[in-house]
Amino acid sequence: MISPAMKLAGAIITALAALSNAHEHQQRDNSPAPVYAPLPPGAVSPALPAAGYITYPLGGGAYMVTDNVYQALFLVSSQGVILVDAPPSIGERLLYAIGNITSLPVRKFIYSHSHADHVEGASIFQSSETEYIGHRETAGFLMAEGDINRPVPTNTFSGTRTIRLGNQTLELSYKGLNHHPGNIFIYAPAQKVLMLVDVIFPGWAPFIELAFASNFRGYLEAHDQVLSYDFTAFVGGHLSRVGVREDVLRQREYVQDLLQECKRVINGNTTVDVLGIVGQVTAANPGNAWATFKTYYDTAAEACAKPTIAKYLKVLGGVDVTGISNALRTITALRIDYGVLGPFGVVRN
Numbered sequence: 099m100i101s102p103a104m105k106l107a108g109a110i111i112t113a114l115a116a117l118s119n120a121h122e123h124q125q126r127d128n129s130p131a132p133v134y135a136p137l138p139p140g141a142v143s144p145a146l147p148a149a150g151y152i153t154y155p156l157g158g159g160a161y162m163v164t165d166n167v168y169q170a171l172f173l174v175s176s177q178g179v180i181l182v183d184a185p186p187s188i189g190e191r192l193l194y195a196i197g198n199i200t201s202l203p204v205r206k207f208i209y210s211h212s213h214a215d216h217v218e219g220a221s222i223f224q225s226s227e228t229e230y231i232g233h234r235e236t237a238g239f240l241m242a243e244g245d246i247n248r249p250v251p252t253n254t255f256s257g258t259r260t261i262r263l264g265n266q267t268l269e270l271s272y273k274g275l276n277h278h279p280g281n282i283f284i285y286a287p288a289q290k291v292l293m294l295v296d297v298i299f300p301g302w303a304p305f306i307e308l309a310f311a312s313n314f315r316g317y318l319e320a321h322d323q324v325l326s327y328d329f330t331a332f333v334g335g336h337l338s339r340v341g342v343r344e345d346v347l348r349q350r351e352y353v354q355d356l357l358q359e360c361k362r363v364i365n366g367n368t369t370v371d372v373l374g375i376v377g378q379v380t381a382a383n384p385g386n387a388w389a390t391f392k393t394y395y396d397t398a399a400e401a402c403a404k405p406t407i408a409k410y411l412k413v414l415g416g417v418d419v420t421g422i423s424n425a426l427r428t429i430t431a432l433r434i435d436y437g438v439l440g441p442f443g444v445v446r447n
């Protein structure tokens with residue numbers, strides 16, 4: 099039974115919701131789009147041709163294909179092609195990119211990791227002759243997803259695996275958690291090309307939350323693991339260009355700086371009155387623990403991001419876009435992984 103009073107209450111709620119929606123729209127329409135700092139030269143992409151992709155030869159039959167946002171790698175041998183990743187944004191244009199180099203088919207498809215934004219085009223290359231290869235963790239995720247666009251790899255491994263086709267060799271290695279379980283290092287020793295996806299972004303700051311790093315320590319350590327390889331070309335899976343060692347060193351310094359700055363802020367060595375701001379929000383929202391903690395995280399992240407954004411603004415593209423989010427990820431790691439709790443440490447009697 100719906101009483102007239104309930105009907106009236108319902109109508110008022112609906113009207114209020116409509117009003118607040120209208121208000122939100124108005125605010126959105128009136129607020130100008132944010133304008134971020136100009137990109138430093140190392141982050142600027144070349145113009146994309148009408149074909150929608152660019153193919154970069156890396157020597158010895160290795161090629162990187164990009165649409166300026168996502169990247170794939172392929173190696174041409176006398177027996178066919180080895181392809182690593184198939185971003186949906188490049189899609190079937192990857193067939194053209196390969197077709198303009200060789201008429202041989204893709205015989206081996208390697209998953210860098212399971213994420214759909216990098217491999218949702220995998221099934222484009224499906225045939226009775228295509229072997230799908232990936233880490234055991236990747237196979238597990240893909241089995242659980244049951245996505246027909248990402249065939250479950252039949253050739254799986256847990257530590258290392260060497261893939262050979264004709265004259266081409268790729269060394270696959272899993273070194274533990276960084277971006278996502280099963281994210282592997284892919285190395286072409288003849289060409290000195292190394293691929294590791296969603297960890298290092300040549301010329302750019304990492305995307306938000308350190309590109310959603312599932313493990314902060316592993317993410318930071320991956321920079322040293324990359325540097326332990328003898329490579330001249332690095333394929334990071336994102337943006338427009340091929341990376342070099344200098345890009346890896348610079349990003350490692352950025353993440354280390356974030357770690358030091360955020361540690362400093364948590365320990366109270368900052369000009370920002372973090373606890374004062376948290377106190378005001380707590381007083382205005384008594385009993386609302388989430389308001390208190392969200393304010394703490396946001397205020398600390400902003401304080402910690404500020405010096406790193408200033409330092410890298412002319413060095414890493416988009417650091418003013420993702421810097422605060424990257425600081426928030428760092429603060430989370432310091433608190434829950436490293437046990438750096440500052441004012442929220444163990445209560446002593």
Ligand SMILES: *[C@@H]1O[C@H](CO)[C@@H](O)[C@H](O)[C@H]1NC(C)=O
Nearest residue numbers: 158159174175176265266288
């Ligand atoms: C392998 O063979 C391809 C095609 O014949 C050639 O383009 C490439 O340079 C060779 N690469 C290596 C590493 O021998």
Ligand SMILES: *[C@@H]1O[C@H](CO)[C@@H](O)[C@H](O)[C@H]1NC(C)=O
Nearest residue numbers: 149191193194195196197198
């Ligand atoms: C070569 O690339 C162009 C542009 O993407 C495409 O139209 C053409 O079909 C490609 N050729 C082959 C053989 O794939």
Ligand SMILES: *[C@@H]1O[C@H](CO)[C@@H](O)[C@H](O)[C@H]1NC(C)=O
Nearest residue numbers: 358359362363365366367368
């Ligand atoms: C606070 O941070 C500054 C800058 O990093 C440092 O020089 C100083 O020693 C720190 N002070 C304390 C008490 O840790």
Ligand SMILES: [Zn+2]
Nearest residue numbers: 213277278296
């Ligand atoms: Zn990913």
